[in-house]
Amino acid sequence: MRRSLLILSLSFLFPAASASALVGGAPPVQGPNGAVMIVGSRGNSCTGVAIARDLVLTAAHCVPPGADYKLVEFDARRQPKLRDTQSIARHPQFSQKTFDAHRATADVALVKVAGAGVPSPVHGERLKIAPGDRLTIWGYGLTRMGDGKSGGTLRSATLAVTGQPGNLQIRLMDPAARNERSGLGACTGDSGAPVFRDIGGRMMVVGVVSWSTAAGNEAGCGGLTGVTPLSLYYPWIVETAKKLGSPLAP
Template structure:
C-alpha cells in the first residue's frame, strides 16, 4: 500500500503474503485456519504458490498450498481492461496456519454508495518500484467513487481524489481484503483487483479497483464447504 501506515494488529492478523514460482506476490485474507481468500489473477495455472509467514524477528517461513479453487467466471482479458470479472479464489492450506493468524468474517451482501468508507489492508510495496518494502501489512482508508456496483468498486484517497498521488493499492496488494465496518466489527466486503496512478496513469496512488463479494459470496461459502472448511460466523 503506498503512502499508508502500518496496519493495526487487529487487521494485520487477518492477512498473509502469497508468492508464486514466477516471481509474483499478492495478498490474501485468512477466512479459516486452513483457507485463504485472494484474487483469481494471483493464482493462475502453470505456477506453484506458497504462503509466507513472518515470525517476530521478521524471518519468513514458506507454507504449502494444498489446492486452489478459482471462480469459474474469472476472465483475465476483462481484468486487464479494468472491467468487472469474478476475480475471486480460495487457497486450501496443507496445514493450519500459525496461531498468530485470525479468521476474518465475510460481510453481508450489501450495495455500496459513493462516499462509503472502506479499509484496505495489503502486503504490497510502500513505494512503487522499490522492491524492498513488501511483506508488511499496511492499511489505507479509501472511499467509493464513480458508479459503485455489485460487480466492481473503484476507491480513492478522499484527500487526493485520484488527481494527485495518494493512498491506495500497489504491487503486491492484489487479493488484499477490503474491509467494511459492521455492528460486529470489520468484515470483508471485497478483494483488490487492480490499481492505477493519479489521473488513471499507470502505477499506484490513484484508483484502487475492487471486486466486491456481493455477487460471489455464495460461491465462497459453498466452495469452502466443498473444501471441508467452515467459515467464521457473519
C-alpha cells in the same frame, strides 16, 4: 484509464528494512490477524486473508494455473517462513482475457492451507454503498512504486468510495488526494488484499483488491484502487469452502 496489476515480483519479496508507509503513508496493521502473503513459483506475490482456519481468500488473477503457491509467515525478526498450499479454486466465471482487457470479472479465488491464521468474517449480502463511504484495505504491497524493498509489511488504509459503485466493481480513492495527486491506495503486491467494512460494529470482508491506477488514472499506484465486491460470488465461496472441508468463520 491506465490500470496496473498489483502482483509483486518475488525477487523483491523480502525487504532489507521496514518501510515507513504504504503509498502515501498508511500505518502497519497491529495485533493478530489473518492477512497473508501468497507467493508463486513464477515469481509473483499477492495478498490474501483467512476466512476459515485453513482457507484463504484472494484474487483469481493471483493464482493462475501452471504454478505452485506458498504462504509466507514472518517471525519476530522479520525472517520469512514458507508454508505449502494444499489446493486452489478459482471462480469458474473468472476470465483472464476479460481481466486483461480491464473489464470486471469474477476475480475471486480460495486457497486451502493448514493453519491459515485468524479468520475474518465475510459479508455475503449486496452492499448499499454510496460515493464517500469508507472501506479499509490491508496489504503487503509496496509503499513506494518501483521500490521492491518497501514491500512485505502488512499495512492498512481507509479509502473513500468514488464513482458509481455496483455489484461488479467498486473504486476507492484517498479522500485527501481525490485522485488528483498521489495518495493512499493499493500498490504492487496488494492484489487479492481484503477490503473491510464496518457492519454492525464488526469489520467484515466485503471485497478483494484487483487493480490500481496512479493519480489522474495513469498507470501506477496512489490514484484509484479497484475492488471486486463479494456479494455476487458469496454462494460460490460458501459452497467451495464446504467442499474443501473449511466452513467459513461465523
